[in-house]
Amino acid sequence: MAQIRIENVRKEFGAFTAVQSSTFTVEDGEFFMLLGPSGCGKTTTLRMMAGLELPTSGRIYIGGEEVGMKRASERDIAFVFQMFALYPHMNVRKNISYPLVSQGMKKAEVATRVAEVAKILRIEGILDKPVGGLSGGDRQRVALGRAIVRNPKAFFMDEPLGALDAEFREHMAGELRALHDRMGATTVYVTHDQLEAMQMGDKIVVMNHGVTEQFGRPQQIYDWPATKFVAKFIGSPPMNFLEFDGMIGVGGDSIDLSGKKVKVPASREGRAGSLTLGVRPEHIRFVDDSAYRGRVIAVEYLGTTQIVTLDTPNGELKARTPSSQAARADELIGLDFDARTLTLFNAETGRALVSEANEGVLRRG
Amino acid sequence: MSSYSVTEPSARQKWFAGTLVVLYAVITILPLLWIIGTSFKSPSDAIAYPPKTFFQPTLEGYVNLFTTRTRVTEEQLKQMGEPTTWYDRLVRKDGLIIAGPSRFTERFYNSVIIGFGSTVLCIVLGTAAAYAFSRFKVPLKDDLLFFILSTRMMPPIAVAIPIFLMFRSLGLNDTHAGMILLYTAVNLSLSVWLLKGFIDEIPIEYEEAALIDGYTRFQAFYKVVLPQAATGIASTAIFCLIFAWNEYAFAVLLTSGTAQTAPPFIPTIIGVGGQDWPAVAAGATLFLVPVMVFTILLRKHLLRGITFGAVRK
């Protein structure tokens, strides 16, 4: 078990920069998510941590020890590949014991360890089967078995549920998280599914185009996104952006949105020019007496709640409201935003302005 | 995953397809059966007209293949007393005695050494090159691969004269090493390309998993990659062997004594003591055996290999 620290790690493939100067820390025993859209450099980051790829620059520490230039086999970690990479010419038992055999462990001890792992994963029944005929879930378990049998310092998993169908993913996600809670091993988990990241992760790093956009606990990232990218990537439907030209001074706690004064958390930095007001759908209320109005375009019924799409002077937005609240197409509705939850973004850079509400999250690094 | 629709063929379609396959098999097998049959005929049965389908089998052809014989007078025959072995008896019927062994065994042995030697060399070099091309950053990779392929763009025999001169000045003429090198050079491009295709199909994650599990690159190669490339290696080996085994033109040109292989030798049997077709047929029959045995041994892999990865695992 170990803490993992990434410092200014950068990876170039020829002229192309896959990862630009990433810095974050995975605490001992944490379930850590690397989240981002396809091609953003998640796999590359993970592979550098595992030693399958050498960083162009930067440092990687596992358990306080610099491992940047060490071989994968010397880092004492286990890797679960997206397609599991079970050796097709070996049966389940051989696959699981393979990492132990390489260490020259005695046969009897290997057998005990494999039996233990099989029990944890409930795969005792398939130990002597060839891996070819296994179901997706069983393959997943065997791949996990091969990872945990060695008792490594850390687990790295690259979209380990990606090959499973939606229904089973959820089940395996639960199983995986339960397994982690039982073993308490440091785990770095790559996914492009924000929901999976939010549900399973102790902490999340959000990446985009090789850049680490934000790093923190799921709720911090959801509530106080550091950039418009993060705000848009996380949440379903994502955060609404209301674009406007205006200004806010240091300490200012309101903005002028198309003639309506909107209260926001007291700002710690000033900005004049193009701004974006970020509002989560569930923080919009329908109030008849509001001067800020939107025309209903569509209503999507979801049971207890509904998603109402409105056209406002500052662009389209989606509100999540109780289904009991009537909203009909073409109706003009007065809107009110929950002042404590709003984030202002510099529309040019896409960065969030630091306010009294989000400074705790954003200033921490 | 590939998707294709399958409709169960009707009974008539199956019957039709079955007939076609059997017909085709008969057409291809018939000449082979005829050769094998001829090898058990007596010389006169072999040239009988109309051809004889049923005949009294004899091992004369095989005896003639493995021996040289001389004609002796009746008196000399009498002086020699009774023949001591069945093959002695067989040749004395025609007023001949066995003078000694023929060169067939040597030639056959040469074929085995050169055929299997060049196949092994081809597979070893080909697998190493294909693995490097498949897994590592090789400068000018595409150009090199194209160059390797281009060595097959004209028939090898087109460069027979330069090779002949080269072999003569290098002292490789009529040597096992020379023939092994030559057949390896001819087959290597095929072997590199085929094997690269097969190795490309093996996901690199298997090796990476092995590397993380504490194996060295080389261990990962032979414990993880090789077993999975077995299919490709088997089919490539068969292609290489069949070429080297059957090659005739270079063998005629570059070998005459020590390293002569069976293909140029078998026709020379015709000249020894008249047109001895059963002996030629016996030589051809025995010549077929090693490739057939080799192919049957590797058949299991071959079936999957010949599809060249068209079937997703």
Ligand SMILES: Nc1ncnc2c1ncn2[C@@H]1O[C@H](COP(=O)(O)OP(=O)(O)OP(=O)(O)O)[C@@H](O)[C@H]1O
């Ligand atoms: N060996 C390589 N050579 C060149 N470019 C590479 C290499 N490996 C990755 N890349 C590029 O680096 C970028 C990041 O790749 P990476 O695999 O890390 O993305 P990812 O976030 O894991 O995406 P996905 O969700 O699709 O797996 C991609 O644009 C990819 O094309």
Ligand SMILES: [Mg+2]
């Ligand atoms: Mg990836």
